Amino acid sequence: MKNILEVSNLCVAFRHGKQVHQALADVSFAVKPGSTVGFIGPNGAGKTTTLHVLLGFMAPDSGSATLFGQDVQSAVARNRIGYLSENPESYKFMTGKEYLTLTARLFGIKGKEQQVRVADLLEEVELTDHANKKIGTYSRGMLQRIGLAQALINDPDLLILDEPTNGLDPIGRMKIRQLIEQLKEQGKTIFFSSHELSEIETVCDEIIMIARGKIIKHDTVDHLLNGHQNLEQYFLNAIQSH
Ligand SMILES: Nc1ncnc2c1ncn2[C@@H]1O[C@H](COP(=O)(O)OP(=O)(O)OP(=O)(O)O)[C@@H](O)[C@H]1O
Numbered sequence: 001m002k003n004i005l006e007v008s009n010l011c012v013a014f015r016h017g018k019q020v021h022q023a024l025a026d027v028s029f030a031v032k033p034g035s036t037v038g039f040i041g042p043n044g045a046g047k048t049t050t051l052h053v054l055l056g057f058m059a060p061d062s063g064s065a066t067l068f069g070q071d072v073q074s075a076v077a078r079n080r081i082g083y084l085s086e087n088p089e090s091y092k093f094m095t096g097k098e099y100l101t102l103t104a105r106l107f108g109i110k111g112k113e114q115q116v117r118v119a120d121l122l123e124e125v126e127l128t129d130h131a132n133k134k135i136g137t138y139s140r141g142m143l144q145r146i147g148l149a150q151a152l153i154n155d156p157d158l159l160i161l162d163e164p165t166n167g168l169d170p171i172g173r174m175k176i177r178q179l180i181e182q183l184k185e186q187g188k189t190i191f192f193s194s195h196e197l198s199e200i201e202t203v204c205d206e207i208i209m210i211a212r213g214k215i216i217k218h219d220t221v222d223h224l225l226n227g228h229q230n231l232e233q234y235f236l237n238a239i240q241s242h
């Protein structure tokens, strides 16, 4: 398989009364297996909308999206992905362990395998000591980590993460970054949006930049940084000239 993820000519418009806002205007790109790709762009650029189309939450007005070469609406495509949303809304009345157990059951993971998987993931995201506490009592960083653990429950080949380090303190960000690096070493494909450009620069192989619903750049980090101090400087120049 050439591309693990592909979007072609995506157009999405939101209507507010008589006003039409073109959130995505002919968005096309592809992600290769095993790569870690950062999806960046200003607030309102269309990142979450693109991810929602990719996850099959929303149908585009036109264009197509495939995962593993299959239409995003197909069950096969969905079983092999892990997703962390922009604002992880989990079941606050459940404990972290109960939530992961429920997610495992939804993927048909049962018995001993289920217990081992849940325990391992709690350990991996450093929540073992909080496993039996209600999610409603978790801090922002803990919520983000339990969200990441649920995204990993099915041992996905592709991870789609919407601002995984949003709102985290420097230590929380570092922990998520380390987890992303571990997943990358395991050969997973990771496609994630973020405003943390220094982090993107450290972790990603490639960057896709979107502004006002249009892809303005897709290149390797090495290429992009050529002649620029850092990604932030590149980003500011690129956005200003658009
Ligand atoms: N459900 C919706 N109804 C109406 N407009 C929407 C909806 N979702 C998104 N939009 C609009 O579409 C545009 C793109 O939004 P989107 O959430 O994709 O941006 P984003 O790049 O993820 O931004 P951020 O960095 O702030 O998360 C914005 O102008 C937003 O207001």
Ligand SMILES: [Mg+2]
Pocket (backbone or CB within 6 Å): 047, 048, 049, 086, 162
């Ligand atoms: Mg967003």
